[in-house]
Amino acid sequence: MEIHKKTGLYFGTFNPVHIGHIIIANHFAEHSDLDEIWLVVTPHNPFKKKNTLLPDHHRLEMVFRATEELEKIKPSDIEFKLPQPNYTVNTLAHLQEKYPGREFCLIMGEDNLKGLHKWKNYEVILQQHAVYVYPRISPTPDPSPLQDHPRVHKVEAPVIEISSTAIRQDIKVGKNVTPLLHPRVWEYIDQMNFYRQG
């Protein structure tokens, strides 16, 4: 069995991955007790429509490009072969079976914590995994019903309000988004002509 490793799972559609995602992942890699951070590319978030998404392997390639120089941060395609839509509870069970020596924790923003009580079997998730929550600016001030749960840990981290949706919209109308993306991610988007039509 592998030596005990504490792994933070940062789930997302990453359409595309931007520097806001990477700054958060790097913050956890450098300023927490987590040994590794895995960016888990979700083929189909149960709460989102799939039709606006780039194919999974392109989103994975962009995460690979954005993280390849960062030793503790890795892309994960673990959900690609699991049933869709991807329920996180199923992915966690699968990961725990595949990597029995690792302890898996979830990393999520305060905005996502507000919806966690609507996720499939969220009680099971919280029984078995810690959730590290970083701050986000939210239009709704109401707290999450789970904010005082003993498995939920609030962690300080930089707040960088960049969104993939805004990046896609800007690319569509020809605006410059290069400061918001890793140069190798922009290179791929540009070469492949992603997000310009549609």
Ligand SMILES: Nc1ncnc2c1ncn2[C@@H]1O[C@H](COP(=O)(O)OP(=O)(O)OP(=O)(O)O)[C@@H](O)[C@H]1O
């Ligand atoms: N600027 C940001 N800073 C910190 N966390 C972010 C930022 N943008 C998104 N996230 C979080 O990162 C995770 C992955 O993001 P994901 O790609 O699924 O959504 P998104 O960036 O909000 O994309 P979209 O705009 O396409 O809905 C989610 O938990 C999301 O809340």
Ligand SMILES: O=C(O)c1ccc[n+]([C@@H]2O[C@H](COP(=O)([O-])O)[C@@H](O)[C@H]2O)c1
């Ligand atoms: O398991 C669930 O019921 C569930 C419901 C909504 C979202 N999720 C996960 O949360 C991740 C981040 O959500 P989002 O909406 O910020 O993209 C997403 O990639 C999904 O894997 C999971």
